Amino acid sequence: MHLLIIEDNADIIANLYSYLEPLGYKLDVARSGKAGVLAATTSAHDAIVLDLSLPAMDGIEVCRQLRQQYQLTTPILMLTARDTEQDKVTGFAVGADDYLVKPYSLAELDARLKALVRRARNEHV
Template sequence: MITNLIGKSVLVVEDNDKIRHLVGLYLKKEGYEVLEAKDGFEAKRMIEQYDPCILLLDLVLPKISGEEICVWLRNDLKSQMPIIMLTAKASEKERIHGFKLGADDYIVKPFSPGELMVRIEAVLRRTASRCNKISFSGLTIKPLKGEVKINGELLDLTNFEYRLLHVLMQHPDQILTRSQILSYIYENNEKTVTDRTIDVHIKNLREKLKKKTKTEYVETVRGMGYKFVGNQNYINYF
């Protein structure tokens, strides 16, 4: 698993169900959050709602073409969202045209999943500053903006709840004791709450999350502490 990319969201836009599913499985294996769209209309909706870290875009799509999506992203939204085009069009002229539309990379079908993963990682390294966020199962936190969203909707949290969630999401599927959580939140040991106060904040955080979704993100591990359940299953939001 590419640990420095855990929680990075990828939108796969591909009308071929088999290819879309296969790409999603490999992305999941490498720790990415996967979103899907099978046509250009769904792709636009997913982009506006979830703002993924990177877009894997087939050029030949129903309803709205991949080329139109590129133009819309770059010209209308003024977005620098990285785009890797997936296409059967292999000529030099067509590749140059893709780059002119705003693609960051271009991979020709059929392609190996291994090569695709390497290309995704390379593009994300170059554009890391754009996607400073962590996403799991529809829950996204953006540290630079100080905001949390569930399925695209803003979640109103107190400052402590926000920092608590951030710590947990940075350590998915790891059990953190109350003392560990406090040490992450108060790096200079300037603690203003006791260990047991964590329980109250966890309870409030859970209640706010449950109002937006049925997903149980925070798990209590009896006698040990708490764990953020970073569900790495293949995510399909439709």
């Protein structure tokens, strides 16, 4: 599975690499919102893991642009510390397919990503 991780925290990026790469994931990283939009619109990915607190453009605006301006249908999982009900509602309203709050289980993240990609490909278990 080919993922785009849009995240600016180096520790989180390293943690995702150390867990997901041995499982066979290919990972691309963008460290700002603007870089994330560029990466998402110029290269194909199976799913996008998107933080909300990003430099240059926050994750809400990234998601909004990818869905509205670029009509991107790639599954987006928001992975963020923003944990209020309104944060989650806003995330889904701008086009997120899933929302996972930090701290999170890497095994759960893996399972959610696999489920999102299965649904996007219309595959069954």
